[in-house]
Amino acid sequence: MALDEYQRMRDFAATPEPSGKARGRSRKVQSLQYCIQKHDATRLHYDFRLELDGTLKSWAIPKGPSLDPSVRRLAVHVEDHPLEYATFEGSIPAGHYGAGDVIVWDRGVWIPQGDPQEGYRKGKLKFSLEGEKLAGSWNLVRTHMDGKKEQWFLIKSRDEAAREEGEYDVVTAEPNSVLSDRTLVPRKRGAAKARVAEAPAKPVKAPAKKRTPRRQSDAVKLEGAVPAELPETFKPQLATLVDAVPSGDWRYEIKFDGYRMLARIDAGKVALFTRNGHDWTAKMPQQAAALAGLGLESGWLDGEVVVPNEEGAPDFQALQNAFEAGRSGSILYYLFDVPYLNGMDLRDVPLEQRRAALREVLEGSDSELLRFSEDFTEQPDSILESACQMKLEGLIGKRAGSSYTSRRSSSWVKIKCSNRQEFIIVGYTEPKGTRTGFGALLLGLHDDSGKLLYAGKVGTGFNQATLKSLHKQLKKLETDKSPLAKPAPAADVRGAQWLKPELMCEVAYAEMTRQGVVRHSVFHGLRSDKPADAITHERAKPASRSSKAEQRQTDPIGSGRIKISSPERVIDPSSGITKIELARFYAQIAPWVLPQLRARPLALVRAPEGITGELFFQKHADKLAIPHITQLDPALDPKHGALLVIDSTEALVGAAQMGTIELHSWNAVAPELEHPDRFVLDLDPDPALPWKSMLEATQLTQTLLDEIGLTSFLKTSGGKGIHIVVPLDPVHDWSEVKAFSQAIAKYLAKLLPSHFSAVSGPKNRVGRIFIDYLRNSRGASTVAPYSVRAREGLPVSVPIHREELAGLKGANLWTVRNLLERLQELGDDDPWADMTRVRQTITAQMRERLGMST
Numbered sequence: 001m002a003l004d005e006y007q008r009m010r011d012f013a014a015t016p017e018p019s020g021k022a023r024g025r026s027r028k029v030q031s032l033q034y035c036i037q038k039h040d041a042t043r044l045h046y047d048f049r050l051e052l053d054g055t056l057k058s059w060a061i062p063k064g065p066s067l068d069p070s071v072r073r074l075a076v077h078v079e080d081h082p083l084e085y086a087t088f089e090g091s092i093p094a095g096h097y098g099a100g101d102v103i104v105w106d107r108g109v110w111i112p113q114g115d116p117q118e119g120y121r122k123g124k125l126k127f128s129l130e131g132e133k134l135a136g137s138w139n140l141v142r143t144h145m146d147g148k149k150e151q152w153f154l155i156k157s158r159d160e161a162a163r164e165e166g167e168y169d170v171v172t173a174e175p176n177s178v179l180s181d182r183t184l185v186p187r188k189r190g191a192a193k194a195r196v197a198e199a200p201a202k203p204v205k206a207p208a209k210k211r212t213p214r215r216q217s218d219a220v221k222l223e224g225a226v227p228a229e230l231p232e233t234f235k236p237q238l239a240t241l242v243d244a245v246p247s248g249d250w251r252y253e254i255k256f257d258g259y260r261m262l263a264r265i266d267a268g269k270v271a272l273f274t275r276n277g278h279d280w281t282a283k284m285p286q287q288a289a290a291l292a293g294l295g296l297e298s299g300w301l302d303g304e305v306v307v308p309n310e311e312g313a314p315d316f317q318a319l320q321n322a323f324e325a326g327r328s329g330s331i332l333y334y335l336f337d338v339p340y341l342n343g344m345d346l347r348d349v350p351l352e353q354r355r356a357a358l359r360e361v362l363e364g365s366d367s368e369l370l371r372f373s374e375d376f377t378e379q380p381d382s383i384l385e386s387a388c389q390m391k392l393e394g395l396i397g398k399r400a401g402s403s404y405t406s407r408r409s410s411s412w413v414k415i416k417c418s419n420r421q422e423f424i425i426v427g428y429t430e431p432k433g434t435r436t437g438f439g440a441l442l443l444g445l446h447d448d449s450g451k452l453l454y455a456g457k458v459g460t461g462f463n464q465a466t467l468k469s470l471h472k473q474l475k476k477l478e479t480d481k482s483p484l485a486k487p488a489p490a491a492d493v494r495g496a497q498w499l500k501p502e503l504m505c506e507v508a509y510a511e512m513t514r515q516g517v518v519r520h521s522v523f524h525g526l527r528s529d530k531p532a533d534a535i536t537h538e539r540a541k542p543a544s545r546s547s548k549a550e551q552r553q554t555d556p557i558g559s560g561r562i563k564i565s566s567p568e569r570v571i572d573p574s575s576g577i578t579k580i581e582l583a584r585f586y587a588q589i590a591p592w593v594l595p596q597l598r599a600r601p602l603a604l605v606r607a608p609e610g611i612t613g614e615l616f617f618q619k620h621a622d623k624l625a626i627p628h629i630t631q632l633d634p635a636l637d638p639k640h641g642a643l644l645v646i647d648s649t650e651a652l653v654g655a656a657q658m659g660t661i662e663l664h665s666w667n668a669v670a671p672e673l674e675h676p677d678r679f680v681l682d683l684d685p686d687p688a689l690p691w692k693s694m695l696e697a698t699q700l701t702q703t704l705l706d707e708i709g710l711t712s713f714l715k716t717s718g719g720k721g722i723h724i725v726v727p728l729d730p731v732h733d734w735s736e737v738k739a740f741s742q743a744i745a746k747y748l749a750k751l752l753p754s755h756f757s758a759v760s761g762p763k764n765r766v767g768r769i770f771i772d773y774l775r776n777s778r779g780a781s782t783v784a785p786y787s788v789r790a791r792e793g794l795p796v797s798v799p800i801h802r803e804e805l806a807g808l809k810g811a812n813l814w815t816v817r818n819l820l821e822r823l824q825e826l827g828d829d830d831p832w833a834d835m836t837r838v839r840q841t842i843t844a845q846m847r848e849r850l851g852m853s854t
Contacts, residue, residue: 002055002080003020003055003080003081003082005079005080006020006079006080006081006082007019007020007021009079009097010096010097011096014093014096015092015093015096016088016090016091016092017085017088017090017092018082018084018085018088019082020055020081020082020083020084020085030686030687030688030762030765030766031109031111031686031688031689031766031767032050032051032052032109032110032111032112032116032688033051033083033086033107033108033109033110033687033688034048034049034050034051034086034107034108034109034110034129034131035049035056035085035086035087035104035106035107036048036049036064036065036104036105036106036107036131036134037049037085037088037102037103037104037105038064038102038103038104038105038175038177039060039098039100039101039102040100040101040102041092041098041099041100042099042100043062045060045061045062045063045064046060046061046062046063046064046065046105046171047059047060047061047078048060048061048065048075048154049081049085049086050110050125050127051083051086051110051688052116052117052120053117054083055080055081055082055083056080056081056082056083056085056086057080057120058077058078058079058080058081059075059076059077059078059140059152059154060075060076060078061073061074061075061076061154062074062076063171064105064170064171065134065154065156065170065171066156066165066169066170066171067134067156067161067162067163067165067168067170068156068162068163068164068165069155069156069157069158069162070164071155071156071165072153072154072155073153073154073155074151074152074153075140075151075152075153075154076147076149076150076151076152077142077149077150077151077152078149086104086107087104087107087179088102088104089102089103089104089177089179089180090102103176103177103179103180104177104178104179104180105133105174105175105176105177105178106131106132106133106134106178107131107132107178107179107690108129108130108131108132108134108688108689108690108693109129109130109131109686109688109689109690109767110127110128110129110130111127111128111129111130111767112125112126112127113126113127113128113137114126123141123142123150123152124139124140124141124142125139125140125141126138126139126157127139127140130689130690130693131690132178132690132691132692133170133174133178134161134170135161136156136157136159136160136161136162137156137157137159137161138154138155138156138157139153139154139155139156139157140152140153140154140155141153141155178690178691178809179809179810180407180809220353220356220357220360221353222344222346222349222353222354222357223349223350223353224346224348224349224350224403225344225345225346225348225349226344226345226348227343227344227345228340228343228344228345230264230266230298230299230300230340230343231300231340233273233277234262234264234273234300234339234340234406235277235406235407236260236262236275236302236406237302237337237404237405237406237407237408237409237412238407238408238409238412239396239397239408239409239412239413239414240408240409240410240412240413240414240817240818240821241413241414241416241818241820241821241824242413242414242415245380245381245384245397245415246397246413248399248400249399249400249401250380250397250398250399250400250413251351251352251375251376251397251398251400252375252376252380252383252395252396252397252398253336253373253374253375253376253395253396253398254373254387254392254395254396255387255392255393255394255395255396255414255415255416256304256306256314256334256373256393257306257313257314257315257319257392257393258304258305258306258307258314258319258334259274259275259304259305259319260274260275260302260303260304261273261274261275261280261284261303261304261305261333262274262275262300262301262302262303263288263291263299263300263301263302263303263333263335264299264300265291265292265294265296265298265299265300265301266298267297267298268292269292270288270289270291270292271288272284272287272288272291283323283326283328284305284328284331284333285328286328286329286331286369287305287328287331287333287369287370290333290365290367290369290370291333291370293365293366293367294361294362294364294365295364296341296342296361297342297343298340298341298342298343299338299340299341299342299361300338300339300340301335301337301338301358302335302336302337302338302339303333303334303335303336303337303373304333304334304336304373305319305331305332305333305334306319306331306332306334307319307321307322307330307331307332308332311390313390313392314392314393318330319331329369331369332368332369332371333369333370333371334371334372334373335358335362335370335371335372335373336355336358336372336373337354337355337358337404338354338355338357338358338361339354339404341357341361346404347403347404347405347406348403348404349403349404350400350401350402350403351398351399351400351401351402351403351404352400352401354404355375358372359372375398380395380397380415383395384415384417387417388417392417393416393417394414394415394416394417395414395415396412396413396414397412397413397414397415398411398412398413399411399412408818408821410817416824421506421507422504422505422506422507422535423443423444423445423455423458423504423505423506423507423518423535424443424444424445424446424452424501424503424504424532424535425441425442425443425444425474425499425501425503425504425505426442426443426444426452426454426482426483426484426498426499426501427441427442427482427493427496427497427498427499428440428441428442428474428496428497428499429442429457429459429493429495429496429497430495430497432836432837433835433836433837434598434599434669434677434836435467435595435598435836436464436467436468436471437462437467437468437470437471438467438470438471438474439459440457440458440459441457441458441459441505441523442454442457442488442492442493442496443455443456443457443458443505443507443518443521444483444484444501445516445535445536446533446535446536447516447536448536450533451485451486452483452484452485452501453484453485453486453516454484454486454488454489454492454493454516454517455512455516455517455518456492456509456517456518456519456521457492457521458505458507458518458521458522458523459521460521460522460523460591460592460594460595461522461523461524461590461591462523463594463598463647463648463649464598464599464630464647465647465648466523470526473503473526474497474499474503477499477500477502477503478497478498478499478500479498479499479500480498481498482498483498483499483500483501501532502532503526503532504526504532504535505523505524505525505526506523506524506525506526507521507522507523507524508521508522508524509521509522519827519828520824520827520828522591556587556649556650556653557580557583557584557587557653561650562583562627562628562650562653562654562657563657564579564580564583564653564656564657565657566579567579567580567583568580569610570610571607571610571611571661571794572610572611572792572793572794573610573612574792574793575792575793575794575815575816575817577794577816577817579656579657581816582656582661582788582794582816583653583656583657585788585816585819585820586652586653586655586656586788587649587652587653588820589786589819589820589823590648590649590652592785592786592823593652593663593784593785593786593787594646594647594648594649594652596665596784596785596786597645597646597647597663597665597784598645598647598669599645599647599669599670600645600665600666600668600669600670600784601619601632601637601643601644601645601665601666601668601670601673601781602619602643602644602645602646602663602664602665602666602781602784603617603618603619603644603664603665603781604617604618604619604626604644604655604660604662604663604664605617605660605661605662605663605664605790606618606658606659606660606661607659607661607790608658608659611661611790611791611792611794615661615790617664618644618660619640619641619643619644620640620641620642620643620644626644626651626654626655626657626658626660627650627651627653627654627657627658628648628650628651628653628654629644629645629646629651629654629655630644630645630646630647630648630651631643631644631645632644632645632670633670633671636670636671636673637673643670645670646663661788661789661790661794662783662787662788662789662790663783663784663787664781664782664783664784664787665781665782665784666779666780666781667679667680667737667775667776667780667781667782668730668778669730672730673778674733674734674778675730675731675732675733676728676730676732676734676737676776677727677728677729677730678725678726678727678728679725679726679728679737679738679740679741679773679776680723680724680725680726680741680775680776680782681701681723681724681726681741681744681745681771681772681773682717682721682723682771682772682775682782683697683698683701683721683722683723683724683769683770683771683772684720684721684765684769684770684771684772685697685720685721685765685768685769685770686765686766686767686768686769687720688767689767689768689769691808691809691810693755693769694720694721694722694769694811695805695806695808696755697722697755697756697769698714698722698724698805699805700748700752700755701724701744701748701771702714702724702802704744704747704748705724705726705744707849708845708846708849708850709840709843709845709846710726710840710846711726711727711838711840712724712725712726713725713726713727713799713802713831713832713835714799714800714801714802714805714831715785715797715798715799715800716797716798716800716808716811716812716813716814717783717789717797717811717812718783718787718788718789718791718795718796718797718798718811718812718814719789719791719795719811719812720811720812721769721811722805722811723782723783723797725835727835727836727838727840728840728841728842729839729840729841731841732841732842734776734777734778736842737776737842738773738774738776738777739852740842740846740847740850740852741773741776742758742773743847743850743851743852744771744773744850745758745771745772745773746758746850747850747851748771749771754767754768755768755769756768756769756770756771757769757770757771758770758771758773760772760774783797784797785797785798785799785832786798786799786819788816789812791812793812793815794815794816794817795811795812795813795814795815796814796815796816796819798813798814798819798822799830799831799832800831801829801831804831
């Protein structure tokens with residue numbers, strides 16, 4: 001079968017499926033891929049697809065694969081699909097061929113046993129699978145049964161991967177996508193068809209009390225509701241962090257400072273689950289009882305639990321205290337959505353109608369513990385200003401008419417309040433690692449009685465020039481005695497150099513604790529327009545025009561210090577991300593990325609016409625001047641032009657203005673360019689390999705590094721692979737480090753030749769993972785932490801905790817549009833925080849363990 005049949009059956013102007021017509025660049029040599037897609041069409045079924053001769057040969061399996069060799073699964077041969085279909089997930093519109101939702105249930109590589117073309121032609125394919133869910137040997141056998149399409153059987157062979165179906169049903173046990181957080185809940189089928197529900201969403205049992213007047217009409221319409229079984233588990237919709245109120249028709253709610261909580265109600269039984277699926281019913285018995293009192297037949301309700309302070313604002317610390325003390329009676333459950341209700345799936349019902357149904361449900365409660373999260377119709381800027389004045393976290397915006405999606409979505413956004421004020425500099429800590437000048441500034445504020453108290457510290461927001469000039473000013477104010485009226489936490493000020501309290505700075509921060517200590521702080525500059533004794537904790541007040549203008553002065557784009565030409569030019573057609581969006585992203589992540597770039601020579605990947613145009617590297621400043629970028633002393637690299645360094649927000653934004661997308665950094669820091677301070681192992685997989693192969697390879701490599709005595713750190717590549725970074729004391733030369741990293745690659749390739757390759761080139765990587773050690777040469781570079789990648793969706797290379805690895809779904813999860821959300825959630829929990837404190841060298845014993853000659 002050719003793709004013309006696939007294309008003839010579909011209208012690509014209406015369906016999101018790939019057309020298969022734009023082949024683009026030639027496909028690299030790699031293993032043969034397979035995928036299984038779970039497809040909720042007229043009937044829920046599984047589409048089994050094997051790559052062969054440039055297309056995906058496809059079979060529809062009504063019941064899905066079985067690991068039991070005694071079970072034969074019917075597989076109906078259907079039209080070939082394009083290779084791009086292997087990663088397709090989405091919803092095929094009603095009225096079109098295959099209408100319904102599609103997820104990638106499994107994917108990986110398939111290895112034919114014998115000639116696959118001959119086996120396919122004869123109707124007898126024997127092969128092994130290496131996937132996320134399926135493994136071992138399998139058979140596809142054509143039958144002689146009559147039918148409009150060929151009838152085949154998919155049969156599992158008897159091997160270590162086989163399981164009796166009564167013992168383990170893989171389809172039931174693992175229902176979700178391997179590419180995303182999506183799952184499919186089968187619709188009820190037969191006579192009960194999808195329809196508009198005209199009846200109000202009332203409880204089954206009417207409460208025996210006087211009802212409050214309805215705010216909605218007597219009939220709550222639920223357009224798009226369909227009958228459905230209540231799923232056992234459910235993932236909530238998550239909001240995307242944005243830096244401004246979006247345009248369009250939105251509904252706004254208060255962003256609560258609490259815990260996200262989902263309630264499952266089934267035949268009177270109530271269970272409460274956290275966002276990550278942990279059962280917290282026992283921790284909130286009174287809330288569970290109040291929900292049971294609603295008398296619902298069934299449902300999933302979505303909301304947030306909070307404990308208010310004396311002013312009525314949510315208090316996160318009080319919430320934690322309530323859980324620890326077992327005082328659930330003080331916890332309020334604010335409900336804002338109802339994706340399932342009384343046997344109906346409401347996820348495709350417009351937002352306003354779902355919330356009207358929820359309001360109707362809650363009118364049946366006499367409990368003060370259940371609250372409806374009201375929305376607001378005033379101007380969002382005014383609402384945000386009021387929310388910030390009340391010390392609330394910010395706002396949640398939900399697009400009018402939007403559906404409910406169990407993942408992070410742009411139809412829900414969150415806009416956070418930010419805090420900013422002056423502090424007195426009372427001391428500083430010593431620098432660590434490659435940092436110069438000082439580590440962090442210790443901050444102080446006067447209380448109402450005039451006593452100078454410790455207010456936390458700030459260690460980000462500095463560039464190299466600031467560190468140098470500020471350190472000179474600090475040296476002049478050094479003193480042996482702490483200027484604070486009360487002792488500061490010993491862990492914060494251990495080894496600190498105290499200062500006379502005369503110098504002031506402006507700092508932005510996410511929040512201030514009850515003890516008056518700032519969290520998630522960023523340095524914004526020195527202040528000299530106020531006397532030090534006037535610096536106290538500023539109380540929240542409405543934002544004025546002057547304060548907004550003042551905030552813009554710290555933004556190189558908003559302040560006009562850097563003009564972005566062609567700001568609306570689309571850089572990535574797949575996501576619609578524009579040049580101005582990329583520039584703003586780099587400005588926003590400056591506090592995270594600048595410490596990773598400081599004093600490191602860079603190579604820039606520039607794409608003046610976007611990622612679909614020509615890409616080229618720039619290592620020196622002679623090709624094109626970039627605003628605010630720094631050049632190293634030419635004497636450090638006399639045979640070439642001056643090397644580039646980015647050490648300020650302005651330089652980051654300037655690079656984006658000149659078409660830069662990717663930032664690649666050396667493994668050395670100036671001026672010690674002849675002695676690398678780290679080496680990198682880039683695990684580069686055959687693209688067809690399942691993701692679990694990458695996880696296993698990373699864990700094996702880190703285990704080897706552990707055994708030989710080297711501490712290592714991880715980051716996603718932003719593409720297919722993982723980068724393992726090993727910090728070193730800068731005492732070795734480049735040849736030593738490269739030879740050692742190559743020895744690691746060769747050792748693993750010899751130990752597990754079916755998994756690893758130490759030889760570059762696509763042919764050597766087929767079915768394996770190439771351990772790329774070649775980035776450890778002088779002048780070579782690796783994509784920097786927090787750098788954007790010039791790929792579809794503009795993913796970002798992101799540092800991760802070692803403990804996060806097993807739960808990752810891919811190396812390109814974080815993008816320009818969602819990375820800030822992760823950084824906000826991590827707060828001070830930097831996955832690479834300990835890297836600068838690691839002191840290690842390559843020893844003779846390590847070389848001997850790897851079989852190197854000493």
